Amino acid sequence: MKPLVAIIGRPNVGKSTFFNKICGKRISIVDDIAGVTRDRIYGDASWCENYFTLIDTGGLDFDSKGEIEENILNQAQIAIDLADVILFFVDGKAGLVNADRQVADYLMKRTKKDVIVVVNKLDNFETDNLYDFYELGFSRVFPISSEQGKGLGDLLDEVVNCFKNKKLDTSENSTATKIAIVGKPNAGKSSLVNKLLNENRLVVSSIAGTTRDAIDTPFKYEDEDYILIDTAGMRKKSAINKATIERYSVLRTIEAIKRADIVITMIDVSSGITEQDIKIIGFVHDERKPNIVVLNKWDLIENKDDKTINKYKKQLDEDLKFMDYYIPLFISVKTGQRVNRIMEEVKRVRTNAAKRITTGQLNDIIQGAINLKQPPSKNGQRLKIYYATQSGVNPPNFVIFVNDKNLMHFSYLRYLENNIRKAVDFSGTPINIVIKNRSEKEE
Secondary structure, three states: OOOEEEEEEOOOOOHHHHHHHHHOOOOOOOOOOOOOOOOOEEEEEEEOOEEEEEEEOOOOOOOOOOHHHHHHHHHHHHHHHHOOEEEEEEEOOOOOOHHHHHHHHHHHHHOOOEEEEEEEOOOOOOOOOHHHHHHHOOOOEEEOEOOOOEOHHHHHHHHHHHHHHHOOOOOOOOOOEEEEEEEOOOOOHHHHHHHHHOOOOOOOOOOOOOOOOOEEEEEEEOOEEEEEEEOOOOOOHHHOOOOOHHHHHHHHHHHHHHHOOEEEEEEEHHHOOOHHHHHHHHHHHHOOOOEEEEEEOHHHOOOOOOOHHHHHHHHHHHHOHHHOOOEEEEOEOOOOEOHHHHHHHHHHHHHHHOOOOOHHHHHHHHHHHHHHOOOOEEOOEEOOEEEEEEEEOOOOEEEEEEOOHHHOOHHHHHHHHHHHHHHOOOOOOOOEEEEEEHHHHHO
């Protein structure tokens, strides 16, 4: 794994702004409301060809007591334990406050790792009160302005020096398979991530909507690199106020789906399969992403027998006619039932999405379909299919050359796709079929 750098501090000192600035994109939600970030949020970063991972954390407030505050502290503790370097953020405009001293005392007791005090919000680089922060007991204090980008180079130079002193591997690794976990609020997404990781990596609460960001968590499974992306729950559009943080959370979820290699769509089966569940799956399908439909909380279904799964499967078949390639998995994160099958299905879907078939095999499949059912005709002219070829993977893409693509009816195109799927296992992944006139080959 690349070196880990944890960003720690009280609420509203600019941790997420710095995180987004260094990672080069808006990963963490930035808002004037204190306490927006709740989970550990991971982002890839680099400086002078040294690659590392930043961990943004929630603001530490030792004076507030509650379930969310306790979870934020737990997440910060894990980030500190995992990190190789800790950036302790303070607000240079506000000056040294008692809450900073509480965080400093906490770090002193918690860790012996490299701690760098980062005095943020010095937009004009005024350093008059900089030396006040040496009272916190750490020898390295760096003034910066995340908003203005001032002082970042000196700070990152020091971070990289810490890596070199520890002889950490800062080479780039971008081969990890990205798995986005999406669904309605309180479907068990964060609980599933924690179960797969065998640790409490994400905040799990009985309060629906606890996760606000799309959170990247790297891990290994059978010596292969993966990144789990936990996302905010997606409610009906009409239920989301445009001015709320939740709206931005949903946008992050959509972005997570777009950049994922595989999507796990979670359904709270104890509440039934709802219209919103189908809409979410439909969005994943429209984005042409390989997908596993996970029906969670199976332990809450009463009076189960051998026919219960078939009943739910029949409903899914009806609701998901538009993507009959879906893979269903009935699990209980709470009891662990069938959770061990998820990564095996992920591997199978990944293999199917990257699968190639030879041009000869593909054309044999197409010709067999034509022999069973002739192509459609229009105004006395019949569609002629000359040949087909596979043009890409992830998802599999096919091009079929014909005499006139306007003669191809969508039902016959679906018929050809079904024949390809019968001959080759593409379960769990969409396939794209493009129809071209033969003359377009030279274009």
